[in-house]
Amino acid sequence: MAPYQSLEEYNLEITDEVRDRYASIIDEIGEDTTREGLLKTPERAAKAMLFLTQGYKQNAAEILKSAMFKESYNEMVIVKDIELYSLCEHHILPFFGKAHIAYIPNGHIVGLSKLPRIVDVFARRLQVQERLTKQILDCINDTLRPQGVAVVIEASHMCMMMRGVQKQNSVTTTSGFRGTFEKEETRNEFLKLISSDLS
Numbered sequence: 001m002a003p004y005q006s007l008e009e010y011n012l013e014i015t016d017e018v019r020d021r022y023a024s025i026i027d028e029i030g031e032d033t034t035r036e037g038l039l040k041t042p043e044r045a046a047k048a049m050l051f052l053t054q055g056y057k058q059n060a061a062e063i064l065k066s067a068m069f070k071e072s073y074n075e076m077v078i079v080k081d082i083e084l085y086s087l088c089e090h091h092i093l094p095f096f097g098k099a100h101i102a103y104i105p106n107g108h109i110v111g112l113s114k115l116p117r118i119v120d121v122f123a124r125r126l127q128v129q130e131r132l133t134k135q136i137l138d139c140i141n142d143t144l145r146p147q148g149v150a151v152v153i154e155a156s157h158m159c160m161m162m163r164g165v166q167k168q169n170s171v172t173t174t175s176g177f178r179g180t181f182e183k184e185e186t187r188n189e190f191l192k193l194i195s196s197d198l199s
Ligand SMILES: Nc1nc2c(ncn2[C@@H]2O[C@H](COP(=O)(O)OP(=O)(O)OP(=O)(O)O)[C@@H](O)[C@H]2O)c(=O)[nH]1
Pocket: 088, 089, 090, 127, 128, 129, 130, 157, 159, 160, 163, 164, 165
């Protein structure tokens, strides 16, 4: 599978079906699907849903492999404050926040932009924050085979804000560490750097 399948192709395959189901839901909640403001809403909603779940059609390992370079740099590389938007698999409501990723190379570095790209690949699916964290971690570990890798995600969940328990300020933090980051000293250096403005 090509790492970037065009969204147009994807849409052509299934938009009609998703659109019709959105129309049924809008009808079921008591709205008039024929009023002007809603005429194109099922189609727009279907496109938005396909956009937000396009990660199923993308291959994160291929994206990383497309920009791996031999290099003898042996220090920590950190990309922090990567914005992420995902959908919780329980309510299909957004959760959003930041991902922080670090790795210590083992002969290869990776193009920096590829780290936010793989965050998007896994975030654009129905997710729980824990699995999202682990998938990013495992993908980097298995593909780049670094000396170590660390991922921290901080996110707010709309299903806890707009409905349910209705807590507006709670933030959920998940993390995962492999290889050298399992050592306390390395992990602490990473955690210190992501909480400073200087990293
Ligand atoms: N662990 C985890 N839980 C999540 C995530 N996103 C949403 N949830 C939780 O999934 C749970 C689903 O619980 P249920 O009791 O089946 O659903 P519910 O009746 O809608 O629960 P409330 O949100 O408490 O009203 C809730 O506690 C949500 O807060 C996530 O990324 N990770």
